Amino acid sequence: MNSSVLRLQRQKKSSHPAKGDNSMARGIVFSTERLRALFEPRSIALVGASDKSAWSWMIHAGLIQGGFNGKIYYINPRNPVVHGQTTFAHLTDIGEPVDLCYIMVGIEAVLxxxxxxxxxxxxxxxxxxGGFAEQDEHGQALQEEITRLAAQHDLAIIGPNCMGYINITHSIEAMANLPERPILAGSIALISQSGALGALMLNYAHTQNVGLSMLISTGNEAVISVTDVLQYAIEDETTRVIALFMETIREPARFVQLARQAFERGKPIVVLKAGRSEATARVALTHTGALTGNDRVIDAVFRQLGIIRVKSVEELILTANAFAKVGSLPGRRLGIVAISGGACDLAADLAEEAGIALPIFSEQTKNELRTLLPILGPANNPLDVTGAALNDQNLMGNILSTVTRDPELDAVLCLIEPPADETPQSRFVMNILGGIDQALKSSPIPAFMLPLTSNDVRDSGRTFLELTGIPFLSGGIHMLIPALGKLMAWMERYQAAQAKGPEQAVSPLSLTIEALGSWSEYQARELLAKYGIPVIPATLATSAEQAAEAARAIGFPVVLKVVSPDIVHKSDIGGVKLDLQSEEEVRKAFTQLMSNVKAATPAAYIEGVLISALHAEGIDLLVSVIRDATWGQVLTLGIGGIWVEALKDISLRILPVTRDDVRAMLTELQGAKLLAGVRGSKPVKMDKLVEVIYRTAALAHSLKANLELLEINPLRVNGSQIEALDALITWQGAAK
Incomplete structure (x- = not known):
């Protein structure tokens, strides 16, 4: 096996913990009702309120301008009046319950x-x-004390080092920010581990006419983490889509549980994930370790959970908005109407890249379109209405009414800009939009107006959209058409899951093995075979004569491989001999192989030499399960055998998995077509292959208490013949 040595590579410790390091086990899971008390307060105390503090002024102004109708208490031991209001020296002086304290005092006054x-x-x-775990060891100690006090006294604390939140649905602006007004109400919960970036995203949402149900920043997450906020957003009735900006996932198991819950309830999660979480140990040089970097695992986890991952702030906001506004789509068939041939061409390219179908219009639709516009010529999709729409303000609306009734379509987009400023030109465009308005609102399928570019929505455009209620998606075609492709894929998966119901994931075997270090290939083969995973027949020999006898019994040609728990790179040290055609060749090869190995690794323990038949035909797969420091066991499938690292054609899932998961992983591989049979090769028996991989995952999952790595490389697949040609098993801890 051309796998690499298992090595634990410990990362260098920084002088202080990472931002928000919650190294003390939080051990706190709040009920949804408890979280509602935090995010839906009826009274708020501003601790550190001061006329000299810009933060205090922002919080005060936000609560007043945002329409908070509860009680506000101002805490300042030195000044009797702040922001025109009577103050209290201490929280204990208020004398009645307060739902939320907003603390903005110096770091030494926080505790x-x-x-x-x-x-x-x-x-x-x-x-x-700020100045806690993100700053230095002193700040880390203070933050750990906050965590301890919270656990001891049932405290729900957001931060430290956070801006707070705006619960738009409940008119609560408990955030140090000066947002664009009016803050637009909608159905997107925006959750950000960065407060400053969260505020910027709120303002960007405003420029794109995107409404939110809430914006919550979590900061260092000493107590309340992004998973707590996710739990609250899932249960929030106003929220339809959840948008997350994340730097770190501190509670991976709970995050997975909540993400699955959101998917089951039909609430999409869109994530902008920045950075890479630190791992205390990493398998560095096995094939698997070289392929499954932390960010690649996160990609796989998100895909497995139905989470939509995006790459920019703009994409996060606009994709979430598309999901919220469009909602359910019955399929991938899209119709596009525009007043520009160039726009039609761009939209068609983007649709193809996004996996969106642009079907040919039905004959009835074509005939009706020609009646409306005799000079139209071929009625293609996308449809260029040409400048004729400028001469007849009703034409675009009539054409849309026809297109939206086409039975070949699942949704329709009309590419046209909203009015910008009050000019004669914009008033002319608004006349055209009047007909579009009624056509889109009366459409029997989802239909939206969409601008070509991502220009900000101006005040006149916002006023028009509010007055008419026209279905509108902002952000331009380069953002929105890919977003629609993601929505269509998500809907397909969701609808399939709803129709089929949950499939049983890996059922762990009743199995306990206490082991350390690495096993030899011979030991690994025995374990695989015992639990129903096919391995190529082989015999262990300890002498040249035994090897020759074994080869004669197996039949030529044969392969010889050294067997040792201390040697993984067999071929690199001359520990593999291929295509041996006679007993004499086997004897000579055995002697030469043993000489090579002893010279290269004199201290290695040698169990013997493994003799097996040479099966040259077939497709080689990598199948492995590795322990990831954050996510636990990760299943990796890849095509390539010895070439897997060069090709990097792999698919990942965290355990446990279902048979459907395994089948989906195989289809994700770029080389998936090879499995169907090409150029005369035998097509793979897919059900059998899925079962072998599933059993491998079940075996690894049963051994998760101390298994570090289980790797089959290659798994040779040739029609219905499926065999593990080589295997590696490594356990946590060094061998004694």
Missing amino acids: PTIQDMIAAGLHNAIVLT
């Missing part, structure tokens, strides 16, 4: 303030103050 909360019987807080 005394939390102690004051505890004394007053208050349980919810936002800590704006």
Whole structure:
């Protein structure tokens, strides 16, 4: 096997923990009702309120301008009046329950303030103050004390080092920010581990006319993490789509559980994931370790969970908006209408890249279109209405009414810009939009107006959209058409899951093995065979004569491989001999092989030499399960055998998996067509292959307590013949 040595590569520790490192086990899971008390307060205390503080002014102004109708208490021990309001010296002086404390005091005053909360019987807080775990060891110690106090006294604390939140649905602006107004209400929950970036995203959403149900920043996550907020958003009735900006996933198991819950409830999650979480140990040089970098695993996890991953802030907001506005789509068939041939060409290219079908219009639709516009010529999809639409303000609306009734379509887009400023030209465009408005709103299928470019929505355009209620998606075709492709793929998966119901994932075997270090190939083969995973027949020999006898019994040609738990790179040290045609060749090869191995690795323990038949035909696969520091066991499938690292044609899933997961992984491979049979090769018995891989995953999952790596490379596939030609099993901890 041309696999690499298993090596644990420990990363160099930084001088202080990463931002928001929650190294103390939080051990706190809040109920949804408890989270509602945090995010839907009826009274708020501003601790550190001051006329000299810009933060205080922003919080005060936000609560007032945002229409918060609860009580606001101002806490300042030095000034009797702040922002024109009477203050209290301490939280304990208020004398009545307070639902939320917004803490904006200096770092050394944060813990005394939390102690004051505890004394007053208050349980919810936002800590704006920075300088904790993101700063230095002193800040880390203070943050760990916040975590300890929270666990001891049932405190739900957002931050420290966070901006807070805006619950738009409930008119609560508990965030140090000066947002564009009016803040647009909608059905997207925007969750950000970065407060400043969250505020910028809120303003970007405003420029694109995107409404939110909430914006919540989590900061260092000493207590409340992004998973807690995710739980709240899933249960929130106003929220239809969840948009996340994440730097770190601190509770991976719970995140997976909640993501599955969101998918089952039909709430899409769109994620912008930045950076890479630190791993305390990484398998570095096996084929699997070289392929499954942390970010690649995250990609696989998101795909497995039905999470849509995006690459920019703009894509995050606009994709989430497309999901929220469009909702359910029955299929991938799209109709496009525009007043530009160039726009039609661009849209067609984008649709093809996004996997969206642009079907030919039905004959009835074509005939009706020619009646409306005799000079139209071929009625293609996308449809260029030409400048004729400028001469007849009703033409575009009539054409859309015809196209949206076409039975070959699942959705329709009309590519046209909303009005910008109050000019004669914009008023002329608005006359055209009047007919479009009625056609889109009365469409029997989802139909939307979509601008060509991602220009900001101006005040006049926003006013027009509000007055008419025209179905509108902002962001331009380069953002929105790919977003629609993602929506269509998500809907297909969701509808298939709803129709089929949950499939049983890997059922762990009743199996316990206590082992350390690496096993030899011979030991690994025995375990695989015992649990129903086919391995190529082979015999272990300890002498040249035994090897010759074994080769005669197996039949020529044969392969010889050294067997040792200490040697993984067999071929690199001359430990493999191929295509041996006679007993004499086998004897000579055995002697030469043993000489090579002893010279290269004199301290290695040699169990013997494995003799097996040479099966040259077939397709080689990599099948492995590796322990990931964050996500646990990761299943990797790849095409290539010894070439797998060069080709990097792999698919990943975290365990447990279903047989459907395995089948989907195989179809994701770029070389999937090879399995169907090409140039006279035998097509693979797919059900049998899926079962072999599934059993491998089940075996690994049963051994997860101390298994580090289980790798079959290659798994040779030739029609119905499926055999593991080589295997490696490595356990946690060094062999004694």
